[in-house]
Amino acid sequence: MPRRLPVIQSSPDEGEPRPPSHWVAIAAALALALWAPLVLLALPLGRAIAARVAGVDDVSQSTGESSVARLVPVLQTCKHPR
Numbered sequence: 001m002p003r004r005l006p007v008i009q010s011s012p013d014e015g016e017p018r019p020p021s022h023w024v025a026i027a028a029a030l031a032l033a034l035w036a037p038l039v040l041l042a043l044p045l046g047r048a049i050a051a052r053v054a055g056v057d058d059v060s061q062s063t064g065e066s067s068v069a070r071l072v073p074v075l076q077t078c079k080h081p082r
Helices: 020-054 065-077
Strands: none
């Protein structure tokens, strides 16, 4: 016969509810914990896409006015729905 664990009965009144400032802090920490790794993964992907659009091997090597000058003709030829 298997042994069963006792079920802990929780009382309906477990103390005072959390104040709104606690929930704000919890939500901010959760958002940071979820978005930070996604941003770190998206940065290399964005650089690769920008390098492909600009027609260079590495975006980090072409900085300044020259990279903007390369992108202007590409952006002007894009068809944007208005």
